[in-house]
Amino acid sequence: MTKIIEFLIKPDPTDERLTEKVEGLDQHGQAVTTSVTVERPLTLFLNSREIVTMMTICDYPEFLAVGYLVNQNMLLPEDEITAIEYEEDIETVVVRTNSETNFEDKLRKKTLTSGCAQGTVFGDLMEKFDDVNLSPDVKLTTSELSVLLKKINTAPSLYLEAGAIHGCVLCVGSMPILYMEDVGRHNAVDKIAGYMFLNNIDGGDKIFYTTGRLTSEMVIKTVQMGIPILVSRSGFTAWGVDLAKQADLTLVGRARGERFVVLAGDHRIEYA
């Protein structure tokens, strides 16, 4: 079990691989130099089988690879990972397990989920949905939330440096623990899921923050990670709200500054 400390992982906007300076013109026709985020292809293999090619900032290819497989239910808690091999020159990451996994079953049906979403989910994202019991005892006070949002929003980030990026943060109370960014929100979520899987971090007492919208897929992934509270600065979709109610997930949206709206699981919010 990893020791929980504030910003165990956080964005590194000074990492020269992650942004690029580009020359352009502004609204007055004046030359400007601006930072843009660098996306790279990364092809994921599970054992000898090619799964997918993702576009990512590629700061944590191993966490991304494992988290993708976990969130697609292609890798189960009982599967033992024997190696993760990232080959930068051929833009490839291979996850090896001690036995064959059952993921071929997942290839039957593709669903494009909504929003800034993973896109392809192999079959049944909701497979584990009904089995999860989110703890009713975890609470989040409004003052903790306010402190948490301030810490996240003022932390140096690629978002502040270059924009065009999504962020996700795993938190406890008012403490951000893992802050991941990526060109797709799904990658940021997957990198956190991968880190949690590899370091045996339990989601049961955590809060998940995302810059993205509270869609069905975001709710399903949060529930799959066993996390009882999901917070976003963006808005809701109706199915996201429905699923959150079904799973008794606390769903907090439009959280900016001191303001927010909670549309499901409000018993975990304490006004203090």
Next chain:
Amino acid sequence: MTKIIEFLIKPDPTDERLTEKVEGLDQHGQAVTTSVTVERPLTLFLNSREIVTMMTICDYPEFLAVGYLVNQNMLLPEDEITAIEYEEDIETVVVRTNSETNFEDKLRKKTLTSGCAQGTVFGDLMEKFDDVNLSPDVKLTTSELSVLLKKINTAPSLYLEAGAIHGCVLCVGSMPILYMEDVGRHNAVDKIAGYMFLNNIDGGDKIFYTTGRLTSEMVIKTVQMGIPILVSRSGFTAWGVDLAKQADLTLVGRARGERFVVLAGDHRIEYA
């Protein structure tokens, strides 16, 4: 050819199928009623073959279906559509063509593209990329852009009503023509592509506006539609900028109010 008029299609936030009222609590613990966007599954068939299930607001299932197939190169300009059958009760849309299409070839390779992206692209989104010649003669003046942005941002929309939605707009000069919204930006793009395909609208003199980021995929789709100017209120990714330069696409980002940055194809922008 459809007659080009302002807001030929625009969002209808009063359509009761598109939003839902939900009860919740605000930051003071006060009861609030708020609108959230309704997403619905829609399964697309090309002839007898099931292609994908999408989550959509489902305001234009026919345009979405055709645009998806066009943007995936599963439907080519020479293919003749004989019927489009939307069955609301079983959440299905079937596109029928007079002959078999070659799309099976596309199923070989899946790539998850970046950003708020389609997710799955069947093989070679860039297939047509090298063949396109975008007109160098189309110009956009800064004053046209300013007027255009104001018209788009003040038009009644689901975004203003409920948030959690992406918008795309096909424009000529300072005139918005087709304004589509959806839970995923890819759906909004596809609905516009479907409308253009079915109504023989040529992209060559148009401008494409999106609320989403200027990623590789967004650039590729715009080039595929033959549109020479792409504008977003969001930021850029490095690969998006690179591809825009390769294709000589004019790429305008961070366009809010009077401000913007152009990082490729600035010869089409006139400061007037």
